[in-house]
Amino acid sequence: MTLASQTLPPQSSARHHRHMKSLLVVPLTIFFVIFFVVPVGLLFASSLNPQTLGQVAVTSELTLDNYIRFFSRSSYLMAAGRSVLLATIVSMVTLVIAYPMAFVIAKTENATRNTVLLILVLAAMQLDMVIRIYGMMVILGDNGLVNQMLVALGLTSPDAPVQLMYNFLGVVLGLVQFSMPFMILTLVGVIRGINPSLEEAARSLGASRRRTFVRVTLPSSMPGILSGSLLVFALSISSYIVPALMGGFRVGVLPIHIYQQVAEGARFQFGATIAVVLFLISAGAVAVYLKVGARNSGGLA
Template identity: 55%
Template structure:
């Protein structure tokens, strides 16, 4: 009797293992379309772009010719016009990420901690409302607001506070403001989820023991929300450093970044190989900057990054 029960249990175990294996196989089948999409529309174009960057520059030639050369990268790192654009792109991306964090954290904290669902929903809708409009339309609206004859300068001139228009656009300030306006919702949404995951009982316990609100925020809420902070900061930085539309419109082609150089070389001059080299430098610069950021902040994350 015992042998029969043991045999039945063994058979059930084998059958169960087979069922788990078939389930895992079916799950991989579900992943296959997304995997093929990534390979076809991401990996292949990116690898082709990198291959073209090592090809000898030839105007109007798109396909890879196999003429290996370092001239494209040598030109980037020996001419100030191009290697200064690297530092300018990283600076603008870092500034936008920092400002988005300063502005977005209090807003995300209020949304996450609002007791009334209706109020939290309203605030979330206000955050998402700007994302419903196309980026170009939003930036043209900012140009109407911040231009030399825009609403801000016209209003300040009318009340006598300024005699000449303030330089709010076509400079780094205008580009940073545009990047913050475009990327702020991504920061807020990343922070809301992280703050909601914090157990409110921890904050209440600290308050009951005599800690001030600022001390609770600094020692409990902020450290526990660091995963959202890191995710939002990296997302904003990646979007800002690779932005083309914002520097083109808000910078007026005067704040030249790597994406603008890529557009000029490919769309205007037709030098696909050199444009591909600039794109490769932009990609590697973004990865390198994010890697340094993660390594610098991981020490204070307690293993949460």
């Protein structure tokens, strides 16, 4: 106990501790308000301003013309659906690939082997995203290593390479490679936190390793599955670099449209409108995902 808590009455001491705990969140609250709440608020306000070419400042004149334009054009609605579909597919593929690796890392008791596996996971995060994507372009391009190998095996011809880039598949592969470490690290912590006695009890009651995994380990790791999937979904639906490089601007997702409106057309108000729609779609999808995940894991909806 501190000297202050020894001299204060019990009720005053409890209030003092609650006051001190509340002070700990003040820096984060200030940072959150300045760098998230204020920018998002300005983004919403700008989306309600009339379209003025090259104007960035928020005005008091309000209109819904930008939203009417967005929802009246099929190209933007298709881009919104494509963004959600892309993020969903990437989340599912990343989870399927990352879970075995996370399980091995979490269950490995040898310290040296565990360190090596973690280094392999973390090594991918040490390089800049653009460098990693360019590395994938060398592998997956029309004249890349994969197509060269297929030509050498006689499975394809140099004149008709397998299209692994500048399409939806290329964007999926790029986003899976980018988000894999985040999913693995999220799952490792949760799997390690599963009480080993639960698995031992299932085995002692006659359950096989496979049944123990399906009935005990997998449900117990649901919080990590949900958290990792949400993280990957958020990273994928808002990604611009991967669709730009691996998709070659041919995969029309919402971040690409935002870039085109703001950087190429100087239509800041309509770009803000697309950004608001992207924000609302992401927030809505996350809310639905959380509710469904809470029900499936036995939590409160």
